Amino acid sequence: MNYHLELKNVKKSFGSTSIIRGVNLNIKKGEIHSLIGPNGAGKSTLYNLISGVYKPTTGTIKFNNKNIENLPSYEIYRLGLSRSFQITNIFPKMSVFENIRCGLLWSMGYHYSTYKILDKDKNLNMKTNEILEQISLSKFSKESAGLLSYADQRALEIGITIAGGAETILLDEPTAGMSKSETQRATKLISNIAKNRTILIVEHDMGVVFDLSDTISVLVYGEIICSDEPDKVKINKAVREAYLGD
Amino acid sequence: MGKEMFNSIKLKFISLFILILFLLFLPYIFSSSFALTLFCKMGVLIIFSVAYNMLLGQTGLLSFGHAIYFGLAGYASIHILAAINNSYLPSLPLVLLPFVGAIVGLILGVSIGYLSTKRLGTAFAMISLGFCELITALTLIFVVFFNGEDGIQADRVTGNDLFGLTYGPQSEVYYLILFWCIITVLIMYLLTKTPFGRMCNAVRDNQQRAEFIGYNVRKIRWIAFSLSATFAGAAGSLHAINYEHIGFESVSLVQSGMVLFMAYIGGIGNFLGPILGAISLTYLDTMLSDVTEAWVLYYGVIFVLVIAFAPQGISGIILMHSPILRNNPALLKKLITPYSIFLVSILLLTIGFTSIVELIHSIKSNHETLKFFWLSFNNKNILIWLALGLIMTSGVIASRKSFGLVKEKWNEVMEEIKLSLIK
Numbered sequence: 121m122n123y124h125l126e127l128k129n130v131k132k133s134f135g136s137t138s139i140i141r142g143v144n145l146n147i148k149k150g151e152i153h154s155l156i157g158p159n160g161a162g163k164s165t166l167y168n169l170i171s172g173v174y175k176p177t178t179g180t181i182k183f184n185n186k187n188i189e190n191l192p193s194y195e196i197y198r199l200g201l202s203r204s205f206q207i208t209n210i211f212p213k214m215s216v217f218e219n220i221r222c223g224l225l226w227s228m229g230y231h232y233s234t235y236k237i238l239d240k241d242k243n244l245n246m247k248t249n250e251i252l253e254q255i256s257l258s259k260f261s262k263e264s265a266g267l268l269s270y271a272d273q274r275a276l277e278i279g280i281t282i283a284g285g286a287e288t289i290l291l292d293e294p295t296a297g298m299s300k301s302e303t304q305r306a307t308k309l310i311s312n313i314a315k316n317r318t319i320l321i322v323e324h325d326m327g328v329v330f331d332l333s334d335t336i337s338v339l340v341y342g343e344i345i346c347s348d349e350p351d352k353v354k355i356n357k358a359v360r361e362a363y364l365g366d
Numbered sequence: 367m368g369k370e371m372f373n374s375i376k377l378k379f380i381s382l383f384i385l386i387l388f389l390l391f392l393p394y395i396f397s398s399s400f401a402l403t404l405f406c407k408m409g410v411l412i413i414f415s416v417a418y419n420m421l422l423g424q425t426g427l428l429s430f431g432h433a434i435y436f437g438l439a440g441y442a443s444i445h446i447l448a449a450i451n452n453s454y455l456p457s458l459p460l461v462l463l464p465f466v467g468a469i470v471g472l473i474l475g476v477s478i479g480y481l482s483t484k485r486l487g488t489a490f491a492m493i494s495l496g497f498c499e500l501i502t503a504l505t506l507i508f509v510v511f512f513n514g515e516d517g518i519q520a521d522r523v524t525g526n527d528l529f530g531l532t533y534g535p536q537s538e539v540y541y542l543i544l545f546w547c548i549i550t551v552l553i554m555y556l557l558t559k560t561p562f563g564r565m566c567n568a569v570r571d572n573q574q575r576a577e578f579i580g581y582n583v584r585k586i587r588w589i590a591f592s593l594s595a596t597f598a599g600a601a602g603s604l605h606a607i608n609y610e611h612i613g614f615e616s617v618s619l620v621q622s623g624m625v626l627f628m629a630y631i632g633g634i635g636n637f638l639g640p641i642l643g644a645i646s647l648t649y650l651d652t653m654l655s656d657v658t659e660a661w662v663l664y665y666g667v668i669f670v671l672v673i674a675f676a677p678q679g680i681s682g683i684i685l686m687h688s689p690i691l692r693n694n695p696a697l698l699k700k701l702i703t704p705y706s707i708f709l710v711s712i713l714l715l716t717i718g719f720t721s722i723v724e725l726i727h728s729i730k731s732n733h734e735t736l737k738f739f740w741l742s743f744n745n746k747n748i749l750i751w752l753a754l755g756l757i758m759t760s761g762v763i764a765s766r767k768s769f770g771l772v773k774e775k776w777n778e779v780m781e782e783i784k785l786s787l788i789k
């Protein structure tokens with residue numbers, strides 16, 4: 121079977137410490153796949169490997185049957201794989217509107233153009249407003265992104281991530297540090313964007329994880345110890361010992 | 367909302383139109399040759415500093431060597447003029463010469479930019495510094511092309527030019543510079559509205575995020591660098607035309623520092639900032655260098671004070687007031703008193719400081735008395751020293767106190783604005 125995203129024996133060391141120690145991971149098209157594991161297990165590092173921030177020490181990463189482990193981030197993005205970050209990563213000095221609009225530029229074919237005036241493109245600005253609507257930030261459209269509340273900044277980051285229409289989305293702890301109601305709002309947003317998309321999500325909130333996921337993979341100390349449906353992961357002995365811990 | 371936007375665009379057009387009209391008649395209002403020379407210099411430096419800010423303010427790249435593109439384009443232009451003077455080259459309408467400078471800037475920008483945009487931050491700044499020193503050294507070593515410390519001269523009057531212009535009178539040069547200034551600044555303004563321009567800001571704000579919306583950030587920086595050098599080159603050409611001379615200082619660190627000052631003091635966070643900076647510093651520069659030899663010192667002090675206390679620059683300070691103006695202009699009244707007190711304290715400080723500096727300077731130059739406006743001081747009189755010291759000290763204290771007062775009132779006003787916004 122051909123998987124949508126396929127990691128084979130991926131290893132990564134920083135200096136002499138190996139952080140990712142032979143990960144095999146398969147993501148099916150259209151599923152919501154959760155990646156869980158204790159702090160420092162290497163989840164964010166794995167994201168950085170998939171998205172081209174780091175190159176793996178060994179191993180291959182295939183996206184739609186194309187090897188991507190040696191591509192720079194922007195090319196991986198152009199293939200249709202977009203991501204958010206654990207620590208909010210937006211354009212703080214630009215307006216909320218501008219943040220989302222920048223996320224649309226590449227996919228709408230603007231590339232590096234030095235002569236097209238953006239304010240004139242009604243279609244582009246309409247699409248931007250649609251996404252603002254979707255992430256419920258329309259009313260802050262003109263504010264500086266850096267002035268938004270934490271939860272709103274997280275929503276904005278998801279907006280930037282999905283703006284370009286990428287089919288596959290990697291989310292790194294999208295609800296971390298949020299209140300209960302904020303988490304609810306974020307979860308709703310995520311299941312909303314998951315329609316017609318493949319989602320890989322790192323999450324510590326087990327409620328969110330078991331609610332959303334089609335598949336759950338458990339990463340412990342740089343290795344995947346289990347990758348299965350939520351019900352089976354729940355009763356997996358190794359997982360209970362290493363992570364769920366009860 | 368659509369109407370509102372339309373109105374604001376209309377307003378922009380009208381004010382631009384009035385501004386251009388004003389600039390067209392400027393030589394009739396201030397017709398002295400001194401004023402004309404000043405305006406010409408301002409025009410050239412406006413182009414240069416707006417181009418520089420494309421890099422610093424828009425893209426977040428601090429270059430210490432941007433005079434390279436300005437100066438070398440100037441050398442190329444002077445050589446072409448000289449060749450035309452000597453009939454080695456056929457005559458060229460002078461208005462086209464800045465194109466040559468722009469192309470020189472572009473070529474240099476593309477090649478030096480390729481090397482230096484590989485690195486960021488401190489490394490980028492150091493590389494630019496290195497290039498600046500290198501090129502300055504070259505101008506002194508390759509005498510054939512640069513003619514060492516003397517520089518090169520040429521005559522901009524090359525016979526009959528387009529529309530019967532000769533560029534003999536300075537006013538014709540003024541219109542030439544005005545023409546180029548309007549065109550280039552307009553283009554650079556429109557550039558900020560393009561995908562490239564927006565992505566420059568994105569790269570400045572967060573380069574990792576910029577990569578993850580599909581952009582090769584190095585390419586953005588490289589394009590920004592090249593375009594910035596292109597416009598700096600056009601400015602360099604006009605500089606050469608204006609003075610009919612180019613020397614090694616035009617590529618040097620001094621010139622690079624100058625454009626950095628202008629952009630910074632005007633405010634790098636706003637498109638208009640560098641324009642304000644170029645105008646005010648050129649004015650100050652010309653005025654001060656006529657009345658005092660210590661002007662470089664004052665220049666430095668101003669720069670340090672701006673960086674320390676008003677890093678947003680002149681335009682930043684003005685724009686800070688726009689939320690008040692938008693929401694509740696009446697609140698501005700509250701600021702008048704603290705602002706006035708602060709300005710008086712600063713004036714006191716300035717008088718104390720400059721008189722002491724000038725007095726010290728007068729000792730060095732072996733004058734017994736120093737003429738300061740209509741007053742004359744004797745630098746051997748200890749009482750005068752004490753009095754000036756007192757003025758300066760009280761100026762310092764008053765400035766600090768009133769700066770606190772300004773801040774306090776400002777915060778109060780801001781609180782009120784925020785409260786009214788929540789309602």
Ligand SMILES: Nc1ncnc2c1ncn2[C@@H]1O[C@H](COP(=O)(O)OP(=O)(O)OP(=O)(O)O)[C@@H](O)[C@H]1O
Pocket residue numbers: 134139157158159160161162163164165166206
């Ligand atoms: N660039 C790096 N250089 C050296 N060590 C690194 C680097 N990046 C990550 N590490 C180390 O790799 C380990 C895994 O980090 P990672 O951020 O991937 O964990 P995580 O599973 O995302 O944890 P958390 O749940 O806290 O986010 C940590 O011990 C971290 O110190």
Ligand SMILES: [Mg+2]
Pocket residue numbers: 163164165206
């Ligand atoms: Mg992490």
